[in-house]
Amino acid sequence: MPASRSKLTPGLMRTLALVRDRRREVSIIVRYRPSWRIVRTRLAMPGIRHGYHYHLWPFAHMYVTVDALVRIELDAAVVVIYQDLPVTAYLDTSMSRIQVPRLWSEGLTGKGMRIAIIDSGVDAEHPDLKGRVAAVQDFTGEGPNDRHGHGTHCASIAAGSGAASGGEYRGAAPEASIYSAKVLGSDGLGMMSDVMAGIEWAHDQGVHVVSLSLGSSGSDDSTDALGETCDAVVDEGIVVCVAAGNEGPNPGTICTPGSARKVITVGAATEEDQVATFSSRGPTADGRPKPDVVLPGVGIIGARARGTGMGTIVNQYYSSASGSSMATPHAAGVCALLLQAEPDLTPHQVKERLMFTAIDLGADRNAQGTGRVDAWRALRSRGQAPQPTEPAPGPGPALGQGCLPARLKVVFWGR
Structure with missing residues (x-):
């Protein structure tokens, strides 16, 4: 699949570039098009462990090997594949x-x-x-x-x-x-x-x-x-x-x-x-x-x-x-x-x-x-003029600034 049409997000591609063992599991979140029942059946293959299925939105959490990820990307039911990032x-x-x-x-x-x-x-x-x-x-x-x-x-x-x-x-x-x-x-x-x-x-x-x-x-x-x-x-x-x-x-x-x-x-x-x-x-x-x-x-x-x-x-x-x-x-x-x-x-x-x-x-x-x-x-501002419409997007931060590359967790913002 050409890089311009890849379903993998840039952050996920950067992470995969560092993976040497293709049997290693990667935590991903998949956005899909049809029903989850159809997707789960189609994605029942070696190298995939299903995690959390969200019932409100068309997302599913999975643990997959690199080889399995290649097969998932080729499935027409899959829209985009995100890296499951760490948070804090x-x-x-x-x-x-x-x-x-x-x-x-x-x-x-x-x-x-x-x-x-x-x-x-x-x-x-x-x-x-x-x-x-x-x-x-x-x-x-x-x-x-x-x-x-x-x-x-x-x-x-x-x-x-x-x-x-x-x-x-x-x-x-x-x-x-x-x-x-x-x-x-x-x-x-x-x-x-x-x-x-x-x-x-x-x-x-x-x-x-x-x-x-x-x-x-x-x-x-x-x-x-x-x-x-x-x-x-x-x-x-x-x-x-x-x-x-x-x-x-x-x-x-x-x-x-x-x-x-x-x-x-x-x-x-x-x-x-x-x-x-x-x-x-x-x-x-x-x-x-x-x-x-x-x-x-x-x-x-x-x-x-x-x-x-x-x-x-x-x-x-x-x-x-x-x-x-x-x-x-x-x-x-x-x-x-x-x-x-x-x-x-x-x-x-x-x-x-x-x-x-x-x-x-x-x-x-x-x-x-x-x-x-x-x-x-x-x-007390009921009835007053609303906030102006959000300005159109402009240039992003300069090269070398911005968020750090994903580490793969979610973190808390406290000091």
Whole structure:
């Protein structure tokens, strides 16, 4: 098959070029055209182990040998073959800085809202989260408990009650229900295919907002299975907030799924309303500006999972951490408050509200987005002019910049 018509993504081709043993298994995600029953029958051949089948979208996860991959590519039912990339987690006064207490005073606390934390699990027995975790699902094989600490920290920023601190470290939407999909292991690492499964599970649970404080270094233009999945779930009516990453300050460092078109990509800001040096910058590979907004992400105090030591330990119940990971659940919580106030808002309208009313920090568009979110302005902006249409793609980052070649995992964006 000519290279120009290859169904393999560039990242997968780069990985295969390094494989010397053609019997070695590679984890892939296949996008297919007809029904899964037909595809599974046609792809029942030596060298293929079927993993997760997604019922909402035409994707399937497989482990294949290089020889089997050649045969899969020749099948007319297969549209494109993606590499299953590794992902990792991206790692008070922050709520006041974005005017969240003013929404609380209006009776907006996230009650009735469902927020999915796709992360390392949550400590459901933590005082700030106890009785608040509506459902959990483990996709790692470790069990649903948080053995890393990242997921618990993020969950408390989005929706923690602040019970262990007398309300001082309350999350943005303290009465929202938490849905925990554990896709990152005790080392903070996971696989793209598991993140996709977690997103699908969250969709099936009827969540209103998905918070993704993780990312991969494999793609920065949304042309990957995870980016497509995120955009597809937005089309299903779910707001998706994604961490920009911690690879700044160089341009072109926002990778998947933060590079997805329809998600709210969140960078990190300091207490002094400056864009954090580490916060990843745009543009995407096809020239789109990102992130969309920034929120507090430096020195954020959140719930500490039992037996974990992520960040700087404050006391038995809390730790402090920095990263776009911490900024993202701020955004997720604010989105839940806006949806509580106006349940008919679409994900696109929620994104417009945040961007149109953000406080301009005077930084570059590809560093701050439109600025730092102001929850009160977003709430009061009903009927005002929408955010201008997204600019047409321009040149991508210069050669030598941009996302690093894929390593084959998902990582958390925390520091």
